[in-house]
Amino acid sequence: MIDLLFAGVAIVLLLAAGYWVRGRGGHRPTGTWAMAALLVSFALAFASYVSFVEAAAESVVPGVGRLLSNSFTLAAATSVLAFMLQLNLEPDQARRSIRVRVLFLGISVAGMTALFAAGQLNDDSPQLYALYVLIYITYLGVTAKDFGAQTWKQAKHSRRKSQRVGLRITAAGCLFALLYAAYKVFGLVSIGLELNLLPHGVRCSTPISPVRCVFSVTAPALAVLLITVGLTLPAVAWPFSQFLRRRWESRSFAALAPLWEAVTGATPEVVLTVAGGGVPGDADGDADDADDSDFLLHRRVIEINDGGLALRPHRSPRVQENAERAVAARGLAGTPEGDAIVEAAILRAAVHAKKTGGEPRPQPAPPASGAASRAGNLRAETEWLLLVAHAYAQDETARTATDDAADELAPSGTDQQA
Structure with missing residues (x-):
């Protein structure tokens, strides 16, 4: 069941990415490629959780599935910021800010990769893993907080109803992302202090079993889905609302x-x-x-x-x-x-x-x-x-x-x- 969830989410995200990339009516709105990168990154992150994909990757490098998933998630977080910056800043300023974010992403992924490799050589040292999680969760948490605050603020000023609803849905997704980040921080403290509050190697059979899967699986899945729906809703609702408007106008004209x-x-x-x-x-x-x-x-x-x-x-x-x-x-x-x-x-x-x-x-x-x-x-x-x-x-x-x-x-x- 959990594999179906991950595979289904990945397919939905890839379809949403295709919808953004193909353009609507010959026009691609601002932030199209950042949005596509966000959706593809999230799709690859969830695809890496599917059992046969994870098994194939780990047959080459044991434990690499986690690194791949986390790296794709950080790439998605960077894409979220890029999308926001392109909407809120002038083009030149947005490009400069995006380059800085991409640089931080590269440094973070490089640091995670180095810590992962060091952990493989040191029998999965909990201290090295704690540093790995620290880099990952810091980047992800800060991004989710900033993006959530920005989308909620913009929702108050958007004129189109679909934009207001979509941005609020996105902000709700960011709350689930922060819940996931809080869970990771809890795990980080447990590892750093060697409290062993979160057992390692326990797989989730369902999104709510064991209970920790609510935070480790369900929360990020809901975060991704809500963010995807929230950001895609205005793009989907606009042509549909225009179709309804034109139909009403035509029928009213005839009546x-x-x-x-x-x-x-x-x-x-x-x-x-x-x-x-x-x-x-x-x-x-x-x-x-x-x-x-x-x-x-x-x-x-x-x-x-x-x-x-x-x-x-x-x-x-x-x-x-x-x-x-x-x-x-x-x-x-x-x-x-x-x-x-x-x-x-x-x-x-x-x-x-x-x-x-x-x-x-x-x-x-x-x-x-x-x-x-x-x-x-x-x-x-x-x-x-x-x-x-x-x-x-x-x-x-x-x-x-x-x-x-x-x-x-x-x-x-x-x-x-x-």
Whole structure:
């Protein structure tokens, strides 16, 4: 079971590294190669724990599996710092700082290798092993602390939700890394003082058995997984969120078509044109001159609102009163759905009045509530117009508004005939 855990984590990390390296949409964000190095290093560290890989390595040099795993882990820690430095510093300053970190990494790995070799020649001296662990855990602990503090701080200022969540997940991974470091320090003290509190040579059969495996296996595994998920989440969530946004925009554009047709049919002057004189959207929701969903939806919302402004002189207070009474009778007064039904009824009557040549109202019905709060917010304005469009096409109260408008216009029409 433990081999499956290590192998699975290694495969996931390699796949995540491949996702970062290949780029998204022809663009590789800052820190791509540092992130790939981080993921590959972690993957190799966990792969070195797999039984057959460890056995193959130790058949050449006994005990070398630990050195390989620890070295890859320190390389991953260096990559974490490199990623952070590239995000937070100017390019030249980041490169200088990264070179210093890589130098420290080389010195640390060289020191660990020398101590490992010396330990092999001195029958696994506990003192030499303690020095080995000291180098390893110092480098790893300092990196985890610095990176965790930095990611938590940045999480408070990130604008995108996926970044905030991802950075907090990463900070949680750093806490597990510090837990692992604390365990190693405990072991270091035990070795240095020859207390033998942690027995050597005991393999973990599961992530929680024996109990010390919670600290030696589960904690670092969770640290790696959380850091990987946290740093990869924004990169994965961004294209997915863009897909959902474009789908919502396209569907909203199509759903607003009936309302747009009615309003622009009465006020064709509000229809905007694009370069070359084309119309940005036709009746069935297609566009010949543009294919950006945000652009098309924005135009459609603007045209509907401009049409509503052009129809304002024909907004009937009587239709408004009748629609409000009908909405109140249905228990929808004061709700967004109820307000949309009232607005749809007023618009339908205004469209009818405009098309039939009705005279402007001396005191037209006021605009729908909430217009100021929605101004400049495409999503809020679109969601409101979607409610209005639905009521305009399907609600009985709105559909009978033209009858009220016709009743109002009847005396005027009779006088004209006389």
